[in-house]
Amino acid sequence: MKIIAKILYAILALVILMCAFILLCAANPDIANTVSEIVKKNVPVKEETEEEATEDISIDLSSLDTSQEEKEEEPEEKHQDYNDYVDKRFPEDIVDPNSVQDYISPDEEDPYQKVVEEGTDDSLFDDSFFDLVKDKTDYTVTEPEVTDITDEEEANEIIDSTGVGETGENEEFDPLFYPYYHMLNDRGKRLYKQIYANSNALISEFKPVEDCTPSEFASAFDCCYNDHPELFWLDLQKYYEYDYTGRVIKIGIVFYKEIPDVEKAKGEFNAAAEEILTGAKDLPSDYEKEKYIHDLLADKITYEFNSLDQSAYSSIPNDFTVCAGYARAFQYLMQQLGVPTYFTVGWGGEMHAWDIIKLEDDYYNVDVTWDDQDPTMYEYFNVSDKQNLMHTRMYQSRYLPPCNGTKYSGLEKSEADLSGYDLASDEVFTDYRTYFETGESILDSDIAEGKTESEFNLIISKDIFMEWYSINAPSKTGGTDNELIFTGDAASISVTFEHLDDGNYLIRHKWQTNTSQP
DSSP states (O other), rough: OOOHHHHHHHHHHHHHOOOOOOOHHOOOOOGGGGGHHHHHHHOOOOOOOHHHHHHHHHHHGGGGGGTTTTTEEEHHHHHHOOOTTTTSSGGGBBTTEEEESSSSSSTOOOHHHHHHTTTTOOOGGGSSHHHHTOOOOOOOOOOOEEEEEEOHHHHHHHHHHOOOOOOOTTTOOOOOTOTTTTGGGGHHHHHHHHHHHHHHTTTOOEESSSSSHHHHHHHHHHHHHHHHOOOOOOOEEEEEEETTSSEEEEEEEEEEETOOOOHHHHHHHHHHHHHHTTTTTTTTEEEEEEEEEEEHHHHOEEEEOOOTSSSSSGGOOOEEEEEHHHHHHHHHHHHTOOOOOEEEEEEEESSSEEEEETTTEEEEEEEEHHHHHSSOOOTTTTEEHHHHHOOOOOOGGSSSSOOOOOTTTTTTOOOOOOSSEEEEOOOOOOOOHHHHHHHHHHHHHHHHOOEEEEEEEEEOOOOHHHHHHHHHGGGOOOOOOTEEEESSSEEEEEEEEEEOOOOOOEEEEEEEEESSSO
């Protein structure tokens, strides 16, 4: 489907260029002499009037020619460090400590986070498997625009002249489908409802119904935004004014200027969603519905930046988006099928978004963005938190349910043929200590037999791969890409890893003594 679309877009671009060339030649016959220069320039685009733009507000991002130099650039904040983001949100200010539990136990290290904090280099992510996914991490963290009102009289005038808009007091949110709302304390819930109601009413400025700090407002906004992908016209941008006491006295939310007619856009969004859902509604199980939506989105969407790429509108009804658009589309469609699905934010080498889904009594991680390869893969389809390599939850997403399900994990993966790897053990090791002790035993046996060099291969599970890497990589003395070399006084060992089709990792060990044995 994507290949056909790209061919059509290329034909369209060629037609536009030909038309422009004909017009230019008619105006100036000498233009033919400089045709090569003309082709290199941008094709002029007719500027629509406001009335013409309103007549059809479907933002057809698929019409963009991705080969043109004017293609939208990556966000400026791309390629920042984890520590540049970790302090941007303080959800603890407004969450209810009695209703949340951090999925990362304080007594248990997050292996990927350990790699980040210890400053281990990026050789892990130079592996050919991780090359498929490492650049698909473009969730946007926006900071509110702030106006500090230091004059008391001016602050009071703003308070008196600004209404609360819609309060949403009668809104109810099912905890099974709207977990972010139920993380909040009572004040946070009132702010959330107000933001939700005013977003639906298209009221962009209002004073908060509760006294709140800037951090509390930002957290309530994020919770509302994460729970409601159907608010596709709501931009991540926001602003507020606060007074000399530190209170927020005026809130501003922003609606996408690219969607000037929200009601018409709703019709287009709902029609496109219904067309997708038609093929899934009669499937016999939630799992089959999930796989259908996962595969359809992976086939339909092309990863590409655009001005709506944090919104579900970029993927329903349009087909071009980044990780946030994939995740919000999957969240919305699965919710419409009655399957609880949660938008999740965290670190994946950059800021990233994926989903958590509830199947029967268990929860699983799903990353449609990273599974969107050619062909579609299932490496991040229904995996546990431990299996979800390169995903570290952040902000309010830390308080979503832990993902420990196994029943629906790995069902779509192909089995790897292990016959050609000359394994020292047929076991797939799922515990690092057992793997280490087995390798040590093999090494001791080789030395006892008088060997000065040998090779042996073992397989470890995806569950312990990051633990394996985070333990070994900081101690290496050499190696490149997926090779770790350790050199001692008496011997040196080279260890390489290879990602297998079934998701496990082949670990090749090769050692030799540095001096001849007597």
